[in-house]
Amino acid sequence: MTFIGLIVRNVGARRLRATLTGAAVAIAVMAVVALGTLTSSLKASATGILTVGNADLTVAQRHVDNVLNSTISTADIEAIGKVPGVEASIGALVQLDRYDAANPGVIQVGLDPAAQERFGVVLLEGRSYRATASDEVMLGYELAQAIHKRVGDELTMDGHRYRVTGLYRTNVSFGNATMMFPLPVLQGRYTKAGFVTLGFVKVAPGASVDVVRRRIDQRFPQLAGVASEADYGLVDNTLVLIGAANTGGAILAAVIAISGVLNTSLLSFFERIREFGVLRSIGWSRRRVMALVLGEALVVSFVGALVGLLLGWAAINVLQHLSALRGVFHPIYEASIFGRSLVFAFVVAFLGSAYPALRAAFLSPLEAMRRE
Amino acid sequence: MSDPAIAVRHVVRRFGDTAVLDDVSFDVAVGEFVTITGPSGAGKSTLLHLLGALDRPDAGTITVCGQDVAHLDRLTRYRRSTVGLVFQLHDLIPRLTAEENVAMALFGTGLHRQDRRRRVAELLDQVGLAHRARSRPPTMSGGERQRVAIARALANRPPVLLADEPTGSLDDDSARSVLDLFADLQATSEVTVLAVSHDPRLNARADRSLVLAGGHLEPGGASS
Numbered sequence: 001m002t003f004i005g006l007i008v009r010n011v012g013a014r015r016l017r018a019t020l021t022g023a024a025v026a027i028a029v030m031a032v033v034a035l036g037t038l039t040s041s042l043k044a045s046a047t048g049i050l051t052v053g054n055a056d057l058t059v060a061q062r063h064v065d066n067v068l069n070s071t072i073s074t075a076d077i078e079a080i081g082k083v084p085g086v087e088a089s090i091g092a093l094v095q096l097d098r099y100d101a102a103n104p105g106v107i108q109v110g111l112d113p114a115a116q117e118r119f120g121v122v123l124l125e126g127r128s129y130r131a132t133a134s135d136e137v138m139l140g141y142e143l144a145q146a147i148h149k150r151v152g153d154e155l156t157m158d159g160h161r162y163r164v165t166g167l168y169r170t171n172v173s174f175g176n177a178t179m180m181f182p183l184p185v186l187q188g189r190y191t192k193a194g195f196v197t198l199g200f201v202k203v204a205p206g207a208s209v210d211v212v213r214r215r216i217d218q219r220f221p222q223l224a225g226v227a228s229e230a231d232y233g234l235v236d237n238t239l240v241l242i243g244a245a246n247t248g249g250a251i252l253a254a255v256i257a258i259s260g261v262l263n264t265s266l267l268s269f270f271e272r273i274r275e276f277g278v279l280r281s282i283g284w285s286r287r288r289v290m291a292l293v294l295g296e297a298l299v300v301s302f303v304g305a306l307v308g309l310l311l312g313w314a315a316i317n318v319l320q321h322l323s324a325l326r327g328v329f330h331p332i333y334e335a336s337i338f339g340r341s342l343v344f345a346f347v348v349a350f351l352g353s354a355y356p357a358l359r360a361a362f363l364s365p366l367e368a369m370r371r372e
Numbered sequence: 373m374s375d376p377a378i379a380v381r382h383v384v385r386r387f388g389d390t391a392v393l394d395d396v397s398f399d400v401a402v403g404e405f406v407t408i409t410g411p412s413g414a415g416k417s418t419l420l421h422l423l424g425a426l427d428r429p430d431a432g433t434i435t436v437c438g439q440d441v442a443h444l445d446r447l448t449r450y451r452r453s454t455v456g457l458v459f460q461l462h463d464l465i466p467r468l469t470a471e472e473n474v475a476m477a478l479f480g481t482g483l484h485r486q487d488r489r490r491r492v493a494e495l496l497d498q499v500g501l502a503h504r505a506r507s508r509p510p511t512m513s514g515g516e517r518q519r520v521a522i523a524r525a526l527a528n529r530p531p532v533l534l535a536d537e538p539t540g541s542l543d544d545d546s547a548r549s550v551l552d553l554f555a556d557l558q559a560t561s562e563v564t565v566l567a568v569s570h571d572p573r574l575n576a577r578a579d580r581s582l583v584l585a586g587g588h589l590e591p592g593g594a595s596s
């Protein structure tokens with residue numbers, strides 16, 4: 001028998017208990033996986049808006065709850081265009097609205113047709129809308145598929161009828177599920193004349209994105225330039241809150257799992273005090289006794305983590321099909337979640353069994369063997 | 373004359389105000405089989421624990437195979453390889469089989485798995501339990517369990533075997549199988565045995581019996 005074999009043997013000897021402890025770890029890992037995936041997916045959906053513009057720098061109003069509530073005057077967008085180092089600056093109005101029950105959150109972009117190319121819009125079919133046509137719309141090809149519309153079809157959005165003039169794709173896959181209107185039309189519908197949501201800045205060749213960003217931040221204190229994912233929090237507090245909720249959830253799950261493991265390890269320690277005493281008296285080192293107790297917890301946690309990964313994956317699939325989240329929640333499966341779950345299981349096993357392991361290792365063999 | 377396997381000199385062990393062992397001295401020669409008898413509470417187990425490095429004397433020195441037991445820096449190795457311990461209650465792990473229980477003593481010895489397995493088979497054969505290798509303690513008789521415990525104690529070929537009433541909790545038949553094993557050990561190996569015993573049959577087979585009473589060894593321990 002190997003040492004690992006002994007560990008597995010000991011775990012197997014208390015199958016029901018090991019199963020219950022493993023289940024606690026599994027549920028915790030499931031929560032971590034599901035919450036983590038939900039969070040990163042929601043973040044990706046929310047921040048996709050910021051990346052849609054194919055720009056070096058996206059500008060939004062500072063400290064809004066949700067980046068979609070950002071408001072920038074078109075005058076500011078023009079002024080940004082004159083900041084040294086900026087090659088071009090375009091403004092886009094972004095509004096989230098319901099299309100139908102299956103598509104409760106469709107992103108509408110209001111953009112001047114002249115800015116489309118810069119924005120990374122590639123026409124696939126049909127033609128662009130005219131700059132002020134109040135009854136024309138273009139669809140990202142993925143959205144067109146989802147709502148079964150083609151060039152020439154009509155659709156109703158927010159009580160207004162539009163004819164589809166063309167289909168497009170964008171450099172960012174996120175953009176392919178959007179619809180696009182002439183800027184003044186969308187501004188009119190949402191009574192936002194003279195305002196846009198986001199500014200997309202192209203930096204002149206040779207100029208540093210960082211330097212330009214700092215200049216914009218200085219001149220327009222109400223605005224924030226976003227160059228990388230780390231900056232998203234500046235323009236969307238919700239993302240910060242989601243991130244915090246995720247961390248809180250993971251900590252809670254860890255506490256539950258650690259209590260489960262601790263409970264089992266302690267129980268098993270008290271039952272086996274005599275056994276540990278015997279092992280020490282026949283020449284087991286403290287380290288080996290400790291390795292035995294830690295190893296048993298590790299095996300249980302590890303198996304629990306694997307089950308939890310599967311459960312988490314199943315939970316994500318269920319969430320994805322909840323109507324409340326449909327269209328908003330596109331799960332992004334990160335390979336790192338696998339590694340993180342294993343680290344989680346390892347930490348849970350260690351924290352849950354460190355105390356019983358130390359007690360077992362530092363028992364006086366004589367006192368241990370006096371126990372009946 | 374060669375050095376004794378066990379040399380106990382002026383050993384004192386107190387619990388609270390009472391000196392359970394009060395200036396105890398004796399030697400056991402290499403290969404000798406010595407039993408210790410005496411009334412209950414005389415400190416026999418206490419003495420054995422000191423020899424097994426499970427406890428420390430308050431005064432005096434204990435030397436086992438040249439090692440000063442009170443000042444060991446490699447306690448684990450001493451317990452594993454210098455002495456083998458057998459208790460009155462066998463103290464096997466009930467969920468493990470006989471061979472696995474014996475194998476417990478071989479972890480951390482650096483032996484390979486194959487060698488460990490071979491050694492375990494050899495030991496079970498030596499105690500006459502090869503056919504019970506896969507049995508668990510709860511399904512074995514008291515004598516069989518005690519013999520498994522002896523096999524475990526002998527696993528790392530310790531020069532000294534310490535046994536605390538090895539037949540104390542056994543019925544006659546079981547006790548006989550353990551007695552035979554001790555006789556066999558005596559005849560076939562160099563191992564030095566110190567056993568606490570109330571069992572006249574075990575004492576009869578010993579080279580000497582020491583009597584511990586009132587914290588002292590009674591003078592003139594009878595030779596048999």
Ligand SMILES: Nc1ncnc2c1ncn2[C@@H]1O[C@H](COP(=O)(O)OP(=O)(O)OP(=O)(O)O)[C@@H](O)[C@H]1O
Nearest residue numbers: 387388392410411412413414415416417418419568
């Ligand atoms: N850890 C301890 N703390 C306090 N007193 C102890 C301790 N260990 C032993 N004693 C006491 O020391 C005395 C001797 O105990 P010991 O177990 O050595 O006796 P013994 O000769 O083996 O007796 P028995 O034949 O009943 O097994 C007893 O009075 C016992 O209560």
Ligand SMILES: [Mg+2]
Nearest residue numbers: 416417418536
């Ligand atoms: Mg005793």
